Amino acid sequence: MLLTVDDAKRLDKEDSLYKFREEFYIKPNSIYMDGNSLGLLSKRAERTLLESLNDWKEHGIDGWTKGEQPWFYLSENLGRMMAPLVGAAADEVIVTGSTTVNLHQLVATFYKPEGKKSKILADELTFPSDIYAIQSQLSIHGFDPNTHLITVKSRDGRFLEEEDIIEAMTDEIALIILPTVLYRSGQILDMKRLTAEAIKRRILIGFDGCHSIGAIPHSFSEWGVDFAYWCNYKHLNGGPGSVGGLYVNKKHFGTVPGLAGWFGSKKEKQFDMEHTLTPSESAGAYQIGTPHVLSLAPLLGSLEIFAEAGIENIREKSLKINGFLIELLKQELADMGYKIGNPLDDNRRGGHTSLEHKEAARICKALKENGVIPDFRAPNIIRLAPVALYTSYLEVWETVQILKKIMIEKQYENYKNEREVVA
Template structure:
């Protein structure tokens, strides 16, 4: 059975589920009865393994106290490096090029502080107008630290249609005034996957460093950062990687940059052999670990241990294949069942350009999301008019996708959404 043999029946969905090689992982997660969770691209669900490794760490704290740094099931002193090694296959990097540390925005601050070196007329940072706001806040802040006017020195590439960024436009904007390019791997609204390999090659042809925000791709699509020669990247671990709310993030630094002095030095970036010498002269680690700042948030790292075990077992290529099939199936159902209901599929149709969610546009999107929740479906709203639906490979089923579209059909036919205000909640 293939998606190309599409049938809009529930039986077809069940057949697809029977053939799903990853179906066993669903039982690893806590899934609320009578609820369909389609928001894993914002916050992934808790797995039993993540719960176990968190509880193991709490037990180590209970049993060992301060000695938990070097004893117990998961000694804390090297935990960030251990998790970096586990994350490395998901981004196509060597283990020593990856560290679990900080958060998305603090890691971006660290990497820009390290690699943004305005010189002469080459002073500008190139980004895009569709990027997540936190990245833009950080870039403007870093420019101000350098005494530069963000309005003059941050180039925000315009989208042609408000949905996508064209790589040709980005490359054209890589002028000799640009010192650094910061882009998302995936646009968070439309789910467009940027051609990272091509963009990196073109930036380097122009002697420009380039870094990527991988928040909306890590755990959903494979990457080859080292092979593509990407300079650096950063991400969160609480979306597809299911690390829990506020989970510690991660960063990647290409080994060719090892030895670059961290722009924001902190003691956990020290060489581990020297760290507890407590000298006032900083001796950084010789790996990506140098770009840590403060003490690891151990209890926020612990769930990742269990979660990443599952990714190693499932394989990121297999996860990507199922994810593509889920979103293909969802789009086909939308086109078949929701025709003439004013929905627009606002994400790329091509597999190579589509990430792990479907971006469904509608003028009443905020109200429809509230109606979905009332009907037991958890979606995600993004202003002004986007319903993001993310069927996650490790725990969502094809039958759940089928049910979501049936719920949408009922909501629209009965106009259930009309009883809600068309505005977002505090947390959209």
């Protein structure tokens, strides 16, 4: 049965999350399909940012303890708000740093090479910044990254098989760092299974949640995950350069941070100015420096929306709208050189759709000229992210029709097949 524009309109009417579109600034005559790289600004995020600016204006330095959201406790308060999204206790989550800084902190804290158990396990499809950080930490510890970073290979260049990862969990592995969702293909790894296998082998395991936080539910504490880290500017709509987040399982509370700094202090001791650190007895211990208040503030408003919408409802719509997109792509773009590059099984697919084409970079440029904002990933991937909170089914329908028009009219031939500086 062919899908039609009427199906898209019907699905929008049935969508319980449709009302949240009004919360976001959506540019007229534009379809935003890049929420998995940078989420749109919400009116609530704007409001809470302006509130923090006003606190600065009204209170000056007293904004640390007075105002709408006292800055001194802001990272902890946001951690409490974010904890349900990762399936953790409130004190196991802190909003701090950035993805790479938090990874450095966590590896510096939990990588404890001993004897032959000295290698770190990752994968060849992970985001490069994670690899750079791991290589750096291995070098700091006196190990050659060429021998001590073990990367699990992909069988097809798109996906990872859990069996291959488990097979690589040898008695030489001290630490495992894996993505929750692969940034190109959108594959969800079986975190529960991988964590259980790591625990059996007494290997600590941590996850990069950049492409899953705000898009899928997690149960980090229940699964026994040791630690995780993520950015908040993608599905969580925290804004460009938004402060990141990290999770540490409470079984590790009391572990001295590998990279110490004064904001990791126990709160009541922080301003004693002693030269002996008294770490916080929570995930707050793994903060380093003063929080970036104006990059934290938008999350206050954004997380209000997530609490109201519910991550389970967000996941349900995400699966449905991405499924609608995939079926439309199959229906409308047959025999035009495209391949679906993400898992088709709902249990293995994250919050975006990957479309492969040899002319992907040129097609992305043509899409932008037609008012659709996609994302290109080398060498040949067009990532399209219909976001549950603000993308409509009608926009998905229109996006696919525009793609079809670009191919029929060969509009992509007007552009060079190379990425922009920022892909």
